[in-house]
Amino acid sequence: MDTKKVAFYTLGCKLNFSETSTIARSFKDEGFNRVEFSETADIYVINTCSVTENADKRFKTIVKQAQKTNEEAFVIAVGCYAQLKPEELAAVDGVDLVLGATEKFKITDYLNDLSKNDHGEIHSCEIKEADFYVGSYSIGDRTRAFLKVQDGCDYKCTYCTIPLARGISRSDTLTNVLQNAKEISERDIKEIVLTGVNIGDYGKGEFGNKKHEHTFFELVQALDKVEGIERLRISSIEPNLLKNETIDFVAGSKAFVPHFHIPLQSGSNELLKLMRRRYMKELYVDRVARIKKAMPHACIGVDVIVGFPGETDELFLETYNFLNELNISYLHVFTYSERENTVAAKMNGVVPKNVRSKRSKMLRGLSVKKRRAFYESQLGSIRNVLFEGENKEGYIQGFTENYVKVKAPWHPDLVNTIQEVELTKIDKDGLVRFDFIKEAVIQ
Template identity: 60%
Template sequence: MRKVAFYTLGCKLNFSETSTIARQFESRGYQRVEFEETPDVFVINTCSVTENADKKCKQIVKQAKKIAPHSFVIILGCYAQLKPQEIATIQGVDAVLGAAEKFRLFEVLDDFSHKETVQVCASEISQANTFTAAYSLNDRTRTFLKVQDGCDYNCSFCTIPLARGASRSDTVENVVEAARKIAASGVREIVLTGVNTGDFGIIEGERKTDFLTLIRALDQVEGIERIRISSIEPNLLSDAIIEFVASSKRFVPHFHIPLQSGSDTILRLMRRRYKTALYADRIAKIKTLMPEACIGVDVIVGFPQETQKEFLETYQFLNELPISYLHVFTYSERPNTKAIQMQGVVEPAVRAERSKQLHILSDKKRQAFYQSQMGKELVVLWEQEVKEEKVFGFTQNYVRLSAPYQSHLPNQLQSVVLGQWEADGTLQALAPSFAK
């Protein structure tokens, strides 16, 4: 039996697609193994949001060839679509597949034998115009379910439309059917993923439904206890969606809402589709209906023309919002974007300092949110991860807990009282079986 190993860089959407491609291999008799187990084939699913993601791909190829020198190495994903010829020059790469080819891997590649030249199969991004369903399974306790792909927004810093194409979605019926299959496998939580998840509803080039219709249908799926929205743009997070989540049987009080800048000047340069006033209104609406909700925020520092004034506007805006944590990204110049042509480039050292300040703010926000939850009784879903005789999991509002390991806990929901801080940054889960 031939062996295949996978390495996924980037977002939850990539994880859902890697898992789906892995099942293609398994259906053809391949054994999926860990990266270190000398596989015959390596599949590396790439990201290209930042320059570091590109560099990471090269490092992983080098690592793969060191583990298994005679292996066949396939690169796919966003970086593969954007720079196929560049990837083809990386020593050890055998094949590069673009966005339209990655799910047709067995059709596009005759076999997995080494050729004299690298096989590059990457069509123009306009060819990536159909939706391919994907979801993760048996990789983690939670399942990442892809409902949407591509993006029509063309933010000035972002290469995703170039890497994934136009916005397109699955049908509500197909997503619901996938959720039922996932529930039947014993999964307790689904995370809805997409490039622009809130833009769900464009099918075969036409808008035929919307995200609210989808989540209403998913709320009726029996067997799934929790459904989590991975990320949603503030301009697409309507009052109706917030109100529905607040009253839902299965959708949890956890939102991840990209902001990118707390300065309206920078938001305009970024070509974002909202201002800070709308963003603040969305946060206020959530907290009014769901006071215990966890809210995560994406923010970029060091964007062109971001002076100290605009950075302080961002810092103060975030500091005053009742949010729970930040994902901080340092602006990275990406080819073929509007931003790379802009004046007012921010020095790397300044970008690094601003990133450091926002990481500190994020730690303070997370600590304050966790402290607000101490002593409350919530439900945790225990995960497979075990470290130092401890098991870990998340509450419905995304507080990370830990407890002494017991073999029956993984993939189980348990009502616990949230205790004190642990050294690893989690809160203790206090229940009768864990009482001290």
């Protein structure tokens, strides 16, 4: 009997990548052979995202791509969009099976019959039933691993569908996280990125238990002791949950790197209240100042939403000026898009789409300027670079511990190694060139 082949496509966040890897391992355990998405497979699994309008649209394109490669293949949709709008996905031509938030981790249980269906079959729970935790981590895809430590969210931000797609906040046990980290370290993976929906809320148990068994700070302390991990990176953490003790610990840690990604969403307190965020901009200023005092060379990334209902020209400029003056390193800019079943979708003061687009461009321009200024501030410094595995037009790329992206002429011996370098100049493409500190880096 031929070994069945399965291919995966992941849309969205680091958390989705870690879960795709876990789902892929369950296929491997059942005797499937994993192939690239561009190759012919018997089953194509698409892990969906619902954060932006674009992710919704891209899904149909990816299904078409799978069908073009093998029109007889069985196509499965999982992930956030599959939980929120299973009927919509099931109706897409070529989709055979749609699995919701709890079902995606039992995916191989649904593979008794791989015949093509006229209409996608749906197995999707009520989101309140998504009250158990499945640990995940990604390996084999990259130089770094994404380690999931938490899922779901108890926050009620008015623009967000994630609580509807992923359920309540719940966490992995500390024992489990440490075991997963140990498994990753044994595979010669140099960097672990902690991921989740709201990782600063780490410690809440299963079944809606609001009590924290452990805190995020305790998680950080415990992971720092795991042997064999060169780097640990905190992916994205809410400003109100990033405590002084964590910042100070990272500043003194050998494993945790000086890089924080902290969602802001708006530099206007008026809009932060409409968004139901759990802080005002003054707290954000305080967090940035605390990080920079403890680690002047730290990289700080910011999430920001433009075009939220009620965002007048004045309020947008308030955000722009706030970010311009803030000592941050880059922005992730999200253009607001209306999501069904959210409070914001019914709000007054809708911003026209062309205005949203214009504001988005302005902030993306500011991000380029901020990143350039941060890179310039790092020239002349000595940093450690973890090199990635891809040959990009004759160059190898990598990141310093504080997230400066560098490039060097391609050499396979550099892949997945950490090298000490001096940052020397910024190339035309915005990446940084360097000199090796030690002569015999490449044998």
